[in-house]
Amino acid sequence: MTSVLWLRRDLRRRDHPALLAARDAAGDGDLVVAFVVDPRLWDGGGAVRKAWLAANVKALDEALDGNLTLLHGDPRSVVPELAQRVSATSVHVSRETNPAGVRRDEAVRDALAERDVEWVETGTPYAVGPGLVVNGSGDPYKVFTPFSKAWRQHGWPEPAATPRELPLRHARNDADATAALDAALSASDLPDLPEPGEEAALRRWRRFRDEHLTEYDDDRDRPALDATSRMSPYLKLGVVHPRTLLADIADERGKGADTFRDELAWREFYADVLHQNPRSAWHDLRPALQGMRYDEPEDAVEAWKKGETGFPVVDAGMRQLLAEGWMHNRVRMITASFLTKDLHVWWPVGARHFLDHLADGDVASNNHGWQWVAGTGTDASPYFRVFNPVTQGEKFDPSGDYVRRWVPELRHLEGKAAHEPWAHDGGYDHGYPQRIVDHKEEREEALDRYQAVKG
DNA sequence: AGCGTTTTGAG
DNA sequence: TCAAAACGC
Numbered sequence: 001m002t003s004v005l006w007l008r009r010d011l012r013r014r015d016h017p018a019l020l021a022a023r024d025a026a027g028d029g030d031l032v033v034a035f036v037v038d039p040r041l042w043d044g045g046g047a048v049r050k051a052w053l054a055a056n057v058k059a060l061d062e063a064l065d066g067n068l069t070l071l072h073g074d075p076r077s078v079v080p081e082l083a084q085r086v087s088a089t090s091v092h093v094s095r096e097t098n099p100a101g102v103r104r105d106e107a108v109r110d111a112l113a114e115r116d117v118e119w120v121e122t123g124t125p126y127a128v129g130p131g132l133v134v135n136g137s138g139d140p141y142k143v144f145t146p147f148s149k150a151w152r153q154h155g156w157p158e159p160a161a162t163p164r165e166l167p168l169r170h171a172r173n174d175a176d177a178t179a180a181l182d183a184a185l186s187a188s189d190l191p192d193l194p195e196p197g198e199e200a201a202l203r204r205w206r207r208f209r210d211e212h213l214t215e216y217d218d219d220r221d222r223p224a225l226d227a228t229s230r231m232s233p234y235l236k237l238g239v240v241h242p243r244t245l246l247a248d249i250a251d252e253r254g255k256g257a258d259t260f261r262d263e264l265a266w267r268e269f270y271a272d273v274l275h276q277n278p279r280s281a282w283h284d285l286r287p288a289l290q291g292m293r294y295d296e297p298e299d300a301v302e303a304w305k306k307g308e309t310g311f312p313v314v315d316a317g318m319r320q321l322l323a324e325g326w327m328h329n330r331v332r333m334i335t336a337s338f339l340t341k342d343l344h345v346w347w348p349v350g351a352r353h354f355l356d357h358l359a360d361g362d363v364a365s366n367n368h369g370w371q372w373v374a375g376t377g378t379d380a381s382p383y384f385r386v387f388n389p390v391t392q393g394e395k396f397d398p399s400g401d402y403v404r405r406w407v408p409e410l411r412h413l414e415g416k417a418a419h420e421p422w423a424h425d426g427g428y429d430h431g432y433p434q435r436i437v438d439h440k441e442e443r444e445e446a447l448d449r450y451q452a453v454k455g
Numbered sequence: 456a457g458c459g460t461t462t463t464g465a466g
Numbered sequence: 467t468c469a470a471a472a473c474g475c
Contacts, residue, residue: 221456333456372456384475385457392457443458447475454475 010238017123030169046356059197072177099278130275216256223328232360310435313393337387
């Protein structure tokens with residue numbers, strides 16, 4: 001008897017419940033671990049996401065001593081074909097959250113059923129998992145704070161033990177799949193991505209835990225310090241499991257650890273929100289701003305994407321995004337506020353750009369984060385909360401180091417001066433662009449438009 | 456997880 | 467007089 005474990009996006013080697021369950025189901029038989037490159041999805045994906053995924057697939061293959069089977073094609077046909085080729089009785093898969101992924105899973109499950117191959121959903125890339133945190137009446141939460149309380153109350157399993165030995169069998173790779181991964185890794189204009197793979201993720205994690213966790217509460221909002229965990233790209237692909245991180249700091253009682261757990265809870269909250277409201281991926285979750293008037297200012301959006309708005313902290317963030325495939329969370333909020341409130345652009349435009357360039361790009365976290373800023377989400381910031389890009393910059397990057405790191409044209413300005421080139425002699429001497437809008441005016445315009453739809 | 460303005464109250 | 471608190475968007 002042989003089991004196929006289809007990992008797809010879940011690229012963990014160890015502490016993987018699905019892996020252990022599949023091993024147990026295989027009994028004396030072999031395990032075949034497979035990853036499917038689905039050209040229909042692959043061709044539509046952004047270059048950054050593809051490269052990051054490809055790098056981690058390769059890292060997993062290496063960790064499995066070359067035993068990862070790469071498939072290329074429509075999962076509805078290639079998975080049943082592989083199952084038949086290796087005489088599999090079951091396919092084990094980590095549960096999907098994204099509604100589009102759930103629909104694809106269902107199609108594959110049906111195709112397998114025709115061949116009497118069992119579809120087993122095991123594990124989830126969340127500590128608890130979407131749909132499982134509910135109130136006394138069995139309803140999902142709509143507000144973060146009660147959700148996070150119930151989430152902690154709910155608890156989660158310990159990470160699964162590292163399997164000492166896996167009875168792995170290597171099935172032949174599909175040449176097209178290998179070629180697709182190689183092509184993704186050699187794309188031009190790729191950002192400097194983090195080191196792929198579980199070992200690299202855990203090294204980064206331990207550094208964060210030892211050097212930054214206790215001060216996380218204060219330092220996480222300071223983009224110049226790089227005091228955040230940077231686990232998001234790994235969590236996105238399941239390279240590390242949140243239960244591994246939670247178990248590692250289970251005895252930490254400090255404020256820093258509590259705040260870090262809260263950040264993981266936000267990720268689970270948004271996955272839950274998407275699970276309950278599949279449409280909210282690309283549509284306003286709440287009708288609060290129905291009828292809101294939006295603009296489509298092509299040149300301004302282009303300047304925003306390139307980091308040439310003339311607002312230092314906004315430009316620093318947008319350039320970090322292009323350079324690293326990652327942006328500090330505080331700066332994500334500032335840049336998102338700028339697009340939605342200063343340029344009056346509908347949030348999905350920004351969410352799409354972020355998804356195209358973030359290695360950690362995740363529909364649930366990214367798009368609900370955008371809805372939080374835009375004021376249309378569950379537990380969203382009220383629309384009238386308009387970030388002032390200058391005071392935000394001065395407050396959270398008081399040294400100006402973050403701005404100077406990403407905006408070379410402002411390196412000649414010392415300290416806070418980097419946030420206000422217009423207020424200093426020679427501020428524009430090195431080619432930094434003028435501000436593309438007047439923040440005070442656009443803030444009032446945003447509030448006026450809000451007033452018009454309120455009621 | 457805001458901002459900008461007005462009001463309040465200690466000194 | 468001025469910083470903190472309150473308030474409305």
